Amino acid sequence: MTEPLLRRLHARGERLTVGALPWVAPVYRAMPQVAEVIDFPFAHGGLQLRSRWALARHLKGRFDVAYVLPNSLKSALLPFMARIPRRVGYLGEARVGLLTHRLPNPRSRPPMVAFYSALADGATAATHAGLDAGQPQLQLPAAHIDSTLHSLGLQRGAYFVFAPGAEYGPAKRWPATHFSALAQQLGLPVVLLGSGKEAALCEEIAAPVNALHAGKCLNLAGKTSLLDAFSLIACSASVVSNDSGLMHVAAAMGVAQVAIFGSSSPLHTPPLNAKARVIWLKADAGYQPPLDCSPCFERTCPLGHMRCLNDITAEQVLQKV
Numbered sequence: 001m002t003e004p005l006l007r008r009l010h011a012r013g014e015r016l017t018v019g020a021l022p023w024v025a026p027v028y029r030a031m032p033q034v035a036e037v038i039d040f041p042f043a044h045g046g047l048q049l050r051s052r053w054a055l056a057r058h059l060k061g062r063f064d065v066a067y068v069l070p071n072s073l074k075s076a077l078l079p080f081m082a083r084i085p086r087r088v089g090y091l092g093e094a095r096v097g098l099l100t101h102r103l104p105n106p107r108s109r110p111p112m113v114a115f116y117s118a119l120a121d122g123a124t125a126a127t128h129a130g131l132d133a134g135q136p137q138l139q140l141p142a143a144h145i146d147s148t149l150h151s152l153g154l155q156r157g158a159y160f161v162f163a164p165g166a167e168y169g170p171a172k173r174w175p176a177t178h179f180s181a182l183a184q185q186l187g188l189p190v191v192l193l194g195s196g197k198e199a200a201l202c203e204e205i206a207a208p209v210n211a212l213h214a215g216k217c218l219n220l221a222g223k224t225s226l227l228d229a230f231s232l233i234a235c236s237a238s239v240v241s242n243d244s245g246l247m248h249v250a251a252a253m254g255v256a257q258v259a260i261f262g263s264s265s266p267l268h269t270p271p272l273n274a275k276a277r278v279i280w281l282k283a284d285a286g287y288q289p290p291l292d293c294s295p296c297f298e299r300t301c302p303l304g305h306m307r308c309l310n311d312i313t314a315e316q317v318l319q320k321v
Contacts (some may be wrong), residue, residue: 001151004113157236266283
């Protein structure tokens with residue numbers, strides 16, 4: 001969702017270096033407008049001031065401006081320590097002394113692509129929601145795609161991809177039983193993608209399907225690099241996912257996709273893709289009783305019933321596919 005911002009900066013002549021944690025750095029290597037990617041040596045959580053000071057000394061004097069995309073205080077520390085003259089970001093967690101140019105925090109939840117793209121122009125919270133931010137785009141070398149497909153014995157357009165995980169929490173995950181029911185009704189093999197932490201979830205989906213149709217589901221969760229997963233998405237017949245990072249990858253690849261929303265909102269984080277189809281019971285006028293609790297943006301269902309996802313059937317998704 002940050003790619004349209006980078007494209008705008010590149011178009012006006014800025015040379016872009018992106019600093020990112022290793023698990024997300026490959027995303028930026030698939031963006032041709034990015035000249036360099038620096039893998040941050042930080043673990044998840046904690047300030048890790050010693051590591052930040054060491055990296056800041058290495059970066060000092062290299063950059064004219066830093067665009068700080070996360071809203072956390074610690075994300076603004078490195079540009080401050082590196083004495084980058086212009087440091088742009090949202091006020092976030094009271095970062096008055098760390099940023100030189102601060103946008104006010106929006107009161108609502110604007111579309112995230114526009115939220116990031118506003119940093120290019122210093123748009124105010126009142127205007128960035130209406131910003132024409134553009135569609136995210138990712139590009140991969142054809143040789144890498146062909147190599148990935150060949151190694152797995154797959155053909156372009158001859159399989160579906162399921163991305164059943166969602167790092168944020170279970171309130172964003174369509175039930176595994178529903179994914180299994182959908183896979184059984186599809187006429188092509190299904191490739192399951194996700195992180196190593198989602199391998200058990202993917203196996204829960206694949207096992208009952210493979211018991212009936214041996215080898216129909218290929219569980220690759222935790223077994224591919226991020227770029228290999230991108231290649232598999234790019235050449236699939238269609239992608240079915242929750243509101244997740246891989247949903248946005250599919251959108252950036254321009255492939256046909258069905259995105260299932262539960263506790264979150266497609267008004268906030270939509271798949272920006274003309275081929276995307278969204279299922280969100282909150283927007284279904286015929287769904288009764290109304291989902292007054294949605295979107296709650298919680299990690300787990302605060303009411304314990306998960307109607308926003310449990311009540312979406314495999315048949316509904318199949319129609320969209």
